[in-house]
Amino acid sequence: MNKAPPRQNDAMQARLRKRYAAERRFRLLGLAAIGLSCAFLAFLLITMAWKGLSGFTRTEARLVIDFPRSDLVLDQAALRGPGGEQVIASANLEGPINQAAVAAYGEGATELFSASATRALGRALLDDPALLNRRAELWLPTGSAVDIAAKGEGNEQAEQLVAKIRDAGALGSSFNMDFLTESDATDPSAVGIWGALKGSFLTIIVTIALAFPIGVLAALYLEEFAPRNRWTDLIEVSINNLAAVPSIIFGLLGLAVFLNFMHLPRSAPLVGGLTLALMTMPVIVIAGRNAITSVPPSIRDAALGVGASKMQVVFHHVLPLALPGILTGTIIGVARALGETAPLLMIGMRAFIATPPEGITDPASVLPVQIFLWSDEVNRGFVEKTSAAIIVLLIFMLLMNGLAIYLRNRFERRW
Amino acid sequence: MATGHTLKAFDDDLDRLRALISEMGGLAEHAIRESMRCLQQRDVEGAARIVENDKKLDALEVETERRAVQLIALRAPMAGDLRDVVAALKISGVVERIGDYAKNIAKRVPQLEDAGKIEALSLMPEMARIATEMVHDVLTAFVERDAEAALRVMKRDDAVDDFYDSIFRTLLTHMMEDPQNIGQSAHLLFIAKNIERAGDHATNIAEMVYYAATGRHMTEAQTGKKP
Amino acid sequence: MKEKMPLNPLPTPSVSIAAEAHEADLTKPEEAVGTDASPSLANPGDGPASEPTVDPAKSPKMRAENIDVFYGDKQALKGVSIDIHDDRVTAFIGPSGCGKSTFLRCLNRMNDTIPSARVHGLIELDGQDINDPRMDVVQLRARVGMVFQKPNPFPKSIYENVAYGPRIHGLAAGKSEMDAIVEKSLKRAGLWDEVKDRLQESGTALSGGQQQRLCIARAIAVDPEVILMDEPCSALDPIATAKIEELIHELRGRYAIAIVTHNMQQAARVSQRTAFFHLGEMVEYGKTSEIFTNPRERRTQDYITGRYG
Numbered sequence: 043m044n045k046a047p048p049r050q051n052d053a054m055q056a057r058l059r060k061r062y063a064a065e066r067r068f069r070l071l072g073l074a075a076i077g078l079s080c081a082f083l084a085f086l087l088i089t090m091a092w093k094g095l096s097g098f099t100r101t102e103a104r105l106v107i108d109f110p111r112s113d114l115v116l117d118q119a120a121l122r123g124p125g126g127e128q129v130i131a132s133a134n135l136e137g138p139i140n141q142a143a144v145a146a147y148g149e150g151a152t153e154l155f156s157a158s159a160t161r162a163l164g165r166a167l168l169d170d171p172a173l174l175n176r177r178a179e180l181w182l183p184t185g186s187a188v189d190i191a192a193k194g195e196g197n198e199q200a201e202q203l204v205a206k207i208r209d210a211g212a213l214g215s216s217f218n219m220d221f222l223t224e225s226d227a228t229d230p231s232a233v234g235i236w237g238a239l240k241g242s243f244l245t246i247i248v249t250i251a252l253a254f255p256i257g258v259l260a261a262l263y264l265e266e267f268a269p270r271n272r273w274t275d276l277i278e279v280s281i282n283n284l285a286a287v288p289s290i291i292f293g294l295l296g297l298a299v300f301l302n303f304m305h306l307p308r309s310a311p312l313v314g315g316l317t318l319a320l321m322t323m324p325v326i327v328i329a330g331r332n333a334i335t336s337v338p339p340s341i342r343d344a345a346l347g348v349g350a351s352k353m354q355v356v357f358h359h360v361l362p363l364a365l366p367g368i369l370t371g372t373i374i375g376v377a378r379a380l381g382e383t384a385p386l387l388m389i390g391m392r393a394f395i396a397t398p399p400e401g402i403t404d405p406a407s408v409l410p411v412q413i414f415l416w417s418d419e420v421n422r423g424f425v426e427k428t429s430a431a432i433i434v435l436l437i438f439m440l441l442m443n444g445l446a447i448y449l450r451n452r453f454e455r456r457w
Numbered sequence: 458m459a460t461g462h463t464l465k466a467f468d469d470d471l472d473r474l475r476a477l478i479s480e481m482g483g484l485a486e487h488a489i490r491e492s493m494r495c496l497q498q499r500d501v502e503g504a505a506r507i508v509e510n511d512k513k514l515d516a517l518e519v520e521t522e523r524r525a526v527q528l529i530a531l532r533a534p535m536a537g538d539l540r541d542v543v544a545a546l547k548i549s550g551v552v553e554r555i556g557d558y559a560k561n562i563a564k565r566v567p568q569l570e571d572a573g574k575i576e577a578l579s580l581m582p583e584m585a586r587i588a589t590e591m592v593h594d595v596l597t598a599f600v601e602r603d604a605e606a607a608l609r610v611m612k613r614d615d616a617v618d619d620f621y622d623s624i625f626r627t628l629l630t631h632m633m634e635d636p637q638n639i640g641q642s643a644h645l646l647f648i649a650k651n652i653e654r655a656g657d658h659a660t661n662i663a664e665m666v667y668y669a670a671t672g673r674h675m676t677e678a679q680t681g682k683k684p
Numbered sequence: 685m686k687e688k689m690p691l692n693p694l695p696t697p698s699v700s701i702a703a704e705a706h707e708a709d710l711t712k713p714e715e716a717v718g719t720d721a722s723p724s725l726a727n728p729g730d731g732p733a734s735e736p737t738v739d740p741a742k743s744p745k746m747r748a749e750n751i752d753v754f755y756g757d758k759q760a761l762k763g764v765s766i767d768i769h770d771d772r773v774t775a776f777i778g779p780s781g782c783g784k785s786t787f788l789r790c791l792n793r794m795n796d797t798i799p800s801a802r803v804h805g806l807i808e809l810d811g812q813d814i815n816d817p818r819m820d821v822v823q824l825r826a827r828v829g830m831v832f833q834k835p836n837p838f839p840k841s842i843y844e845n846v847a848y849g850p851r852i853h854g855l856a857a858g859k860s861e862m863d864a865i866v867e868k869s870l871k872r873a874g875l876w877d878e879v880k881d882r883l884q885e886s887g888t889a890l891s892g893g894q895q896q897r898l899c900i901a902r903a904i905a906v907d908p909e910v911i912l913m914d915e916p917c918s919a920l921d922p923i924a925t926a927k928i929e930e931l932i933h934e935l936r937g938r939y940a941i942a943i944v945t946h947n948m949q950q951a952a953r954v955s956q957r958t959a960f961f962h963l964g965e966m967v968e969y970g971k972t973s974e975i976f977t978n979p980r981e982r983r984t985q986d987y988i989t990g991r992y993g
Contacts, residue, residue, distance in 0.1 A: 295785075345848075347832070462991050
């Protein structure tokens with residue numbers, strides 16, 4: 043039979059062409075999807091960077107304070123001694139500052155400096171009490187109004203002041219170290235995210251310390267030891283559903299149980315961590331179960347064949363091999379917890395906390411909540427701080443994820 | 458075996474081997490019968506043809522050996538199949554020797570002048586017939602893997618041996634009567650011996666067939682061999 | 685010219701054969717060892733892997749009597765009874781799904797790990813019932829080791845692979861003793877020369893044949909008395925297979941070995957006793973040389989000559 047081979051007739055060719063065209067379309071769709079996602083991501087990052095980078099800098103103005111002539115009376119010896127900070131705290135540093143400001147830049151200059159300047163002066167005096175003996179030239183951070191005016195956003199009055207100072211050659215700008223080391227404050231130029239950062243850090247520690255062991259052990263038990271019956275099926279369904287519960291419900295749970303029933307300290311990382319742990323644990327259990335199931339049975343058989351007991355098989359062989367998968371699940375869960383705002387708001391981590399927490403039972407705030415609070419503020423100065431805080435949050439998450447990925451790669455083993 | 462191998466080619470190989478043995482057997486039987494006829498009819502040309510045709514038998518033996526070795530190497534036969542192949546190998550050698558005996562008989566035909574009325578001559582065709590039948594039956598038994606048929610063949614060797622004894626005595630008497638007869642009688646004696654040997658070989662084949670078919674060797678009683 | 689004649693079926697034992705000196709069926713061990721000593725053996729010499737003289741009074745290392753195994757409702761093994769002797773390799777052959785692997789796994793209670801499996805019948809190791817609740821299954825598995833079909837070294841270093849078993853059973857008092865055990869096991873498995881310079885490398889970086897020998901070394905390291913092998917060479921190339929078979933031959937005197945194999949030639953090469961399984965029953969058990977030259981059961985003959993299916 044000499045029929046032309048099927049591949050060569052026209053109908054077949056047409057079908058082939060359609061198939062290739064469909065493939066091309068699909069690939070383009072995929073690229074478009076990726077492109078769109080990248081575009082959104084780029085948009086977010088660029089917007090944040092644009093708005094937030096200025097939050098990392100602050101305007102400074104030069105001020106000449108004639109200490110001997112001012113009203114400031116401080117005991118230099120006491121400054122050098124152990125009680126130095128007490129002395130500074132109780133001293134009235136605003137007076138000399140305002141005096142000098144008005145003297146240099148006119149009546150309107152009372153708005154020039156604020157708490158940040160006071161703080162900076164106090165630190166300078168602690169560093170070098172000998173300043174008190176002379177007429178010192180200091181670069182002090184300006185208040186928020188002048189700060190944002192210098193960055194181009196301020197009102198008329200402030201702009202004029204800025205222009206005056208700039209003309210006098212007394213305007214400068216520097217990296218805002220305070221932003222990273224200070225806590226919340228009323229004046230935007232004085233705020234820092236360290237308090238919230240530390241709060242986040244402590245909360246996450248509590249979360250991981252609770253959710254990880256419980257989640258992993260639960261996953262191990264459910265996969266390896268529990269009998270397969272209706273009850274365990276029910277548990278599995280429940281855990282899967284728990285992972286999808288809206289986070290604010292966990293907040294309500296935390297409120298009802300931890301605060302109202304157990305009377306744990308409000309707004310503390312302990313309670314925040316407990317609530318977030320409840321939320322993260324199902325994710326870890328699910329990821330853990332998947333990771334444990336994917337350990338090939340041949341490894342278990344091999345271990346059993348050598349005479350290992352069930353516990354030894356699980357802890358010497360299954361767990362190490364499942365660890366990369368478990369860590370991946372933990373990363374996902376922790377990343378989500380880091381960014382949670384709603385449940386923490388419900389348990390009260392929304393207060394104005396001006397000092398960083400010392401331990402897990404001190405009142406604290408967390409970064410996402412801090413961002414939320416700042417974004418609510420009226421003062422224009424908070425806009426850049428909010429964006430800057432978002433940048434810090436993103437970097438913090440990147441670092442944590444990086445750490446987790448590093449850990450996961452360390453434990454990764456080929457089998 | 459009622460069922461064939463899953464690999465049909467294996468069955469084909471075994472069948473071809475058996476066919477070769479059958480063919481060899483046919484050639485050998487024909488040679489014996491022909492040699493008897495040539496002996497009785499003093500057909501010298503016929504005898505020469507028999508000698509010539511023996512080459513075919515030799516060639517078949519070589520072919521059988523080749524096929525058997527190939528079968529063992531390529532098919533890794535087990536149990537009954539293995540016994541069959543080994544038996545085929547051995548039987549081909551024996552049949553070739555039977556053919557040689559027929560050739561030897563044929564070679565003597567020209568040397569027998571008008572031997573005429575030697576009585577022994579009248580017994581030999583019958584002896585040869587029995588021997589030929591034994592060869593035929595035993596090779597059939599091989600192809601059909603029939604152990605009982607092989608056992609039956611064993612018994613007929615006695616008849617051949619008896620014939621031989623009788624011919625021996627006759628020829629001896631003949632030789633003693635007249636020394637002139639010694640030459641002829643000696644030839645006839647050898648011819649009778651060849652036929653008797655052919656019969657023995659048939660019983661050897663029967664033992665091989667029995668082992669191939671059952672996996673056991675014949676007992677002393679079954680061989681019925683005289684000590 | 686002869687025509688091809690149709691082939692008769694194998695003559696049945698109705699052929700009257702007088703009592704013969706002939707190896708008896710070896711389901712009863714006492715009879716079996718009796719015929720080893722009998723002078724008129726029909727097949728003198730046991731084939732290429734000739735057997736050391738077996739003490740007739742010696743009882744088998746492991747004994748299985750009337751084993752039934754069910755997976756749920758389905759019966760996988762029916763009434764299987766076999767002996768595994770010391771210093772002898774016993775092969776289990778049979779088509780897929782006939783129960784030979786299931787039986788092997790009964791011998792070290794690996795079927796316990798399958799929830800739906802139920803094992804009935806008596807299995808003894810040195811006279812002790814292994815399914816007795818008082819028998820420690822962990823100890824049992826140290827005494828009855830297992831090598832699996834697909835090489836499955838732990839994803840640890842070569843040293844750790846071999847050392848794990850002795851460590852959990854407390855067989856080594858210190859590092860030097862452990863080193864000695866590891867070296868001895870690797871030497872016995874024929875792997876020492878190839879890996880002695882890279883003991884800290886991962887076990888999974890070895891070739892297939894080496895991995896399997898590593899698994900054998902791992903099984904040997906806990907000083908077992910019986911080694912069970914479940915198609916150990918089915919994933920290996922011919923050269924690696926030959927090395928493992930040679931290894932089995934060397935190990936034979938020291939351990940009782942039971943091997944499940946799909947490959948009949950392999951069973952013929954390495955074992956002294958062979959059991960043929962079919963549809964969950966043990967059809968025939970006897971000397972390897974006999975099973976492969978003159979089996980008694982029709983089903984056995986059909987399987988080994990390739991007429992099965």
